[in-house]
Structures are given as structure tokens and as C-alpha cells.
Amino acid sequence: xxxxxxxxxxxxxxxxxxxxxxxxxEVGFHRLxxxxxxxxxxxxxxxxxFYLALGLTLGAFTLLIFPHSFIRxxxxxxxxxxxxxxxxxxxMAGVGWLRARKGxxxxxxxxFAYGFIFAFGMALMRFWFAT
Numbered sequence: 001x002x003x004x005x006x007x008x009x010x011x012x013x014x015x016x017x018x019x020x021x022x023x024x025x026e027v028g029f030h031r032l033x034x035x036x037x038x039x040x041x042x043x044x045x046x047x048x049x050f051y052l053a054l055g056l057t058l059g060a061f062t063l064l065i066f067p068h069s070f071i072r073x074x075x076x077x078x079x080x081x082x083x084x085x086x087x088x089x090x091x092m093a094g095v096g097w098l099r100a101r102k103g104x105x106x107x108x109x110x111x112f113a114y115g116f117i118f119a120f121g122m123a124l125m126r127f128w129f130a131t
Contacts, residue, residue: 013070014084014126018119019091021058025118026095026109033107044108051114055121062126069130081123089116 042050071080092115096106108114 007071010071011080011083014080014123015087017062017066017070018084018088018122021062021122022088022092022109022115022118023095025054025058026092026107029107029109030105033105047108047114048117051109051118052121055118055123056125057121059122059125060129062122063129067131069126078127081120081127085116085119085123088119089113091115092118 089112092110093112096110099106099110109118
């Protein structure tokens with residue numbers, strides 16, 4: 001039971017880190033989208049690569065602050081590549097739903113797919129390099 005609670009807590013910490021950074025990025029991109037020159041739409045594939053690269057970059061940055069993996073159990077270490085990005089993607093889809101419901105403009109990060117790929121980049125970087 002104690003191991004299960006520890007695992008849940010470790011996943012929670014990983015999720016909070018990823019979603020916190022993702023929400024900060026989402027607010028920043030909404031501010032950027034308000035600029036007249038930023039209204040041009042980019043290719044969806046290019047946006048996917050951009051969000052993955054941004055996730056990898058911010059994942060590397062988090063390693064400077066939190067160099068150790070939150071999920072210490074070697075048996076479950078790789079599962080963070082699926083669970084936390086999925087939860088982050090669902091959260092960002094929820095943010096997008098709330099924005100649409102209020103009549104506010106949405107950006108790509110306000111969807112499951114782009115939220116997932118951004119969080120996956122962060123999780124991948126932390127998976128590779130966190131001790």
C-alpha cells in the first residue's frame with residue numbers, strides 16, 4: 001500500500017511540473033497570438049515539431065531545477081512517458097473547452113494532441129536525463 005501511495009505521489013509531482021509549465025506556455029502563446037504579425041497560421045506538422053521541440057527544451061530546463069526523477073521505481077520509470085502526457089493533454093483539452101465555452105480564441109496548445117506532444121517532449125527529456 002505504501003509503495004502504491006508513493007507511486008501515485010510521484011506521478012502527481014511529475015504531472016504538476018508538466019502541467020504548470022504547459023499552462024505558463026499556454027498563457028504566453030495566447031499573449032503572442034494577440035500580436036497582429038502572429039496571426040498567420042503555420043502548417044500543423046510544423047506546429048507539432050515546434051511543440052515537441054519546445055517540450056524537449058523546457059524539459060531540459062526543468063532538469064536544472066529538478067535533476068532527479070520524481071518516479072524513482074525502476075519498474076515504473078518509463079510509464080511516465082504515457083501517463084503524465086496523457087493527463088496533461090486532457091487538461092489542455094479542458095482548458096481549450098473552457099476557452100471555447102467563454103467565446104475566447106483558442107490556440108493549438110488548447111487541444112489534446114498538441115498538449116500531449118508538448119508534455120511528451122518534457123517527459124522524454126526527463127526520462128532520458130533525470131537521475
